[in-house]
Amino acid sequence: MSSTSARPASSASEVTTGLALMFLSVMFSPLIDIFAKLAVVTIPSAEVTAGRFVVQALFMLPIVIWRQSFADFSWRQSLFHAIRGLIITVSMISFVTTLKYMAVADAIAIFFVEPIIVTILGGIFLKETIGWRRYTACGVGFFGAMLIIQPSFQEVGFIALLPVLSALCIAIFVLMTRVLSHREDPWAMQFQMGIWGLLFCTILLFIGEGSGSDLFDPVMPVGSAWFYLAGVGAMAAIAGIFGVYAYRAAPASTLAPLQYFEIVSATIFAWLVFGDFPNAVKWLGIMIIMASGFYILWRERRFASKPVSDTSEVTLAP
Template identity: 90%
Template sequence: MPSTAARPAPSASEVTTGLALMFLSVMVSPLIDIFAKLAVVTVPSAEITAARFAVQALCMLPIVIWRRCFIDFSWRQNLFHAIRGAIITVSMVSFVTTLKYMAVADAIAIFFVEPIMLTILGGIFLKETIGWRRYTACGVGFFGAMLIIQPSFQEVGYVALLPVVSALCIAIFVLMTRVLSHREDPWSMQFQMGIWGLVFCTILLLVGEGSGSDIFDPVMPEGSAWFYLAGVGATAATAGILGVYAYRAAPASTLAPLQYFEIVSATIFAWLVFGDFPDAIKWLGIMIIMASGFYILWRERRFASKPVSDTSEVTLAP
């Protein structure tokens, strides 16, 4: 059962730092999907996910050794990280599979039910008081995302449900990150997530070998596929560590609306790489999302000394 421990409300500078780090994280994050979409043409989804975790763990290993974070590892923490690893594996495999059949921006637009899920779950499990302004900001941002993409479930069929599965997993993952980030080193968290994610992906690939599945049957990458796989891992590591520090500085429900900025960078990168240029309606959606995000930035800078959410730390017993 969860138990709570009082934690001082974040200062104005802490909230501002958290918002800035989250903004950087969501601007980098779409590069993961760009590289994944390029790779999924010839490499199965689970193998791309495994490559992400392998590169991420390798990037974190020297820092973890230098900081001597491994001294604090415990079985209790390992169980938490194993759960996080399983959740992020399901999310990543689901989303990468989606990218094989849908445009990057389309998939991300459907995925953007996640900030709404996160805001609601944050209020339930982290006891964060969610005011009508942030609910409104989430709703406005979601409306803007729909204007950009205008997804149709009739056109893509059941594949459209995979980003929803991914979104729910990420919302749960973020809540767990929020819990752990106040008592554990962020570099260690990223390293352990990578190790456990790699373990689960390896199991999936061993089970799927020879099945002919374009999701679980492993292949030997060729040519540029190696570069794409490395790109997935490197950008995931960068976005992940920025996100951990962001959630360490500010409440999850405060940061949630800023995730809508990801659709802006996703649209830009998709246009540059795949030539998918937004029309007038999509540009309107981008402006709405940016306006929503900048409103949150302005409000939190102005009222950080009078926080609109409780930032009590929650310790979940495994």
Template identity: 95%
Template sequence: MSSTSARPASSTSEVTTGLALMFLSVMFSPLIDIFAKLAVVTVPSAEVTAGRFVVQALCMLPIVIWRRSFADFSWRQSLFHAIRGAIITISMISFVTTLKYMAVADAIAIFFVEPIMVTIFGGIFLKETIGWRRYTACGVGFFGAMLIIQPSFEEVGYIALLPVVSALCIAIFVLMTRVLSHREDPWSMQFQMGIWGLLFCAILLFIGEGSGSDLFDPVMPVGSAWFYVAGVGAMAAIAGIFGVYAYRAAPASTLAPLQYFEIVSATIFAWLVFGDFPDAMKWLGIVIIMASGFYILWRERRFASKPVSDTSEVTLAP
């Protein structure tokens, strides 16, 4: 998923451009998870996550240099960036681990309780005005997630809860990003996130070496595994760049509903690559989550001065 704030669009053509770029972003985003699911068969979750950070950081580095964003680095905020890096690392490792055992569409659908969590946390911690209607929609959305989690829990056990852990981490990450977004360049923030995330993955892999853990024991990728790991980072970078420029062209409140089409595109890609297709109960859960999300976004657009999902930095779903 992507979320960011942008300057007001100055023309209809800019809004149209923003919508087109956002559509491309949500079409590329599920490919991150497709490649991750292929990679995690032979490569531990932390190593797949580290690979993503490496490729993303390398893709962001030329942009940061070109924009001279190094000058905007706030080293006094290093602890804050380190915490964000740790949170995003936990989120990504949780989600990549999920993909080893669950269908991509199911995992992404459960993950999409994240905007609902952001809404709730925004009301609690940022003192944003959230009425009873949106809180009710949040409850309905969680019910939809349970419809997906319940049969998945019977199939894979507690692994089915990892997308919720991932969503919780991303919700916290988004709120922390909003605090920094008024003071720092979004590209430099994205780059620093990758560097800190890579550092934490390296620590976990160093500790896990020789443990036999399929999460933290590093291995040397063989054959196509190199391509899959690189694909995770490349797709994340491409989707992120599309997202950045989409939100620079059009308002976040206009683009946000398109994020939910990621569930649809993920279902299509997962069906084409793995033959996975949600059953009727899971489709019901997906529809409920999407409907509650659309309602929350509609209420934000109509009544809130700034949607709680706004940030100034693209945040991709794991």
């Protein structure tokens, strides 16, 4: 997504276009997790993540070449990009592993504590002004997450905490992206993220070969597994492209609330494909997380010149 701090205010038609594109983005985004859940049955998490990076990078490459974004690469920031690539790799492997054992909607709902974590970390490390109301909303949001985690923890153990780890990694990724976003092209940043992520996945798969680990021991995909891997990467690329152009058309603070619709669309897709549907307690937790997130966004729009959750690069759920 492009930087919103320096561009002129969007017209009404641009905002409408941005909202439509963001809606498409959050509709496609859960399909990443649907394909990942299907793939991780027979393919280790790191290999699914590597497949996503490969397809996503191949989608980005012609765009980067066409836009001549290579000229915007900041090679002196390679260490910075490498750290971002490592963080996004840990986040994705954690989330894909979760999908093997948990329902898609539950995992995504827990992951959506990410904006709450961004708010807290932004106040600590970027010295964002965060009042007691938003901190209270963060606490309420975490309580909602616990309503989902607690029964899931009884079913799958510590696996239920992996979406929180994934959300923490994405929150750190978002803050690091904000530091760099005003100086580099968003397409170049996404392409470099994919290359570094693929490198780290390759290292993990090389080390894990023959270990028998369902996380890191690579296998040769067979049959429909190839389709699932391709689906993970293709849906990630499509959702990312829609997101990039959504944020070019409309302010992040306007579009951010639509991201929570991903929980709803994920629930619909998971019910259609796997027959999973949250129970009443989990729905309560989902509603609490969404309400706290909306409140935080509202406070940011009212009192902050730029929301702490605003970045210049698309950061969708893994």
